[in-house]
Amino acid sequence: KNQVxxxxxxxxxLEGKNCTLQCNYTVSPFSNLRWYKQDTxxxxxxxxxxxxxxxxxxxxxxxxxxxxxxxxxSLHITASQLSDSAxxxxxxxxxxxxxxxxxxxxxxxxxx
Amino acid sequence: DTxxxxxxxxxxxQMGNDKSIKCEQNLGHDTMYWYKQDSKKFLxxxxxxxxxxxxxxxxxxxxxxxxxxxxxxxxLHINSLELGxxxxxxxxxxxxRxxxxxxxxxxxxxxxx
Numbered sequence: 001k002n003q004v005x006x007x008x009x010x011x012x013x014l015e016g017k018n019c020t021l022q023c024n025y026t027v028s029p030f031s032n033l034r035w036y037k038q039d040t041x042x043x044x045x046x047x048x049x050x051x052x053x054x055x056x057x058x059x060x061x062x063x064x065x066x067x068x069x070x071x072x073x074s075l076h077i078t079a080s081q082l083s084d085s086a087x088x089x090x091x092x093x094x095x096x097x098x099x100x101x102x103x104x105x106x107x108x109x110x111x112x
Numbered sequence: 113d114t115x116x117x118x119x120x121x122x123x124x125x126q127m128g129n130d131k132s133i134k135c136e137q138n139l140g141h142d143t144m145y146w147y148k149q150d151s152k153k154f155l156x157x158x159x160x161x162x163x164x165x166x167x168x169x170x171x172x173x174x175x176x177x178x179x180x181x182x183x184x185x186x187x188l189h190i191n192s193l194e195l196g197x198x199x200x201x202x203x204x205x206x207x208x209r210x211x212x213x214x215x216x217x218x219x220x221x222x223x224x225x
Contacts, residue, residue, distance in 0.1 A: 032212065034213070042216075042218060042219070043116070043202050043216025043217055043218055043219055044155070044214075044216050045216070046213050049212075087153060089155065093212050100157075100212060102154070102156070102157075104152070104153070105154075107153070
């Protein structure tokens with residue numbers, strides 16, 4: 001069964017600190033993996049997309065990694081800011097292009 | 113200009129009523145989606161339309177009926193509302209059915225009393 005798991009479920013860090021969020025998936029055959037950020041009361045916004053051949057991709061202070069062999073991805077946030085407080089959702093698409101599976105999200109709280 | 117818009121933003125109604133949520137995108141995208149996000153914040157896809165044609169229909173009660181009058185609009189009609197329908201409903205669109213960056217609307221919070 002195609003599944004996406006994320007850890008931790010929630011995370012609290014102090015402003016300026018780094019953190020790493022994890023995503024494990026069983027979706028097969030794999031097409032791509034996307035990280036979304038969802039602010040409270042808003043719809044998700046795409047941060048980055050990883051395809052099979054990509055290991056690392058950065059978007060400002062956000063860096064995503066992908067290990068297609070172990071079916072794991074991580075999202076690293078550097079020098080966190082209060083505005084990083086949000087839910088981060090991992091979404092994996094299969095190679096048929098039509099099925100995509102959402103993870104449950106990690107709720108990040110950045111405190112001053 | 114708002115890319116994906118939904119109306120209303122909040123909807124409070126009694127059990128048994130029928131209600132509609134409207135969605136419009138001005139991005140020129142071919143594909144539109146409806147998602148339900150429950151109290152645990154889990155996003156679940158409900159429907160997907162490509163050029164007004166239904167392409168994804170997950171296991172959703174037939175009280176939910178999407179309607180796409182044109183490819184820029186995908187409305188969601190819900191009959192005989194139940195308490196369990198309370199959730200935030202998100203509309204989204206993507207350029208094509210295979211281009212999976214989805215642009216989400218602001219959500220409609222539905223509360224059934």
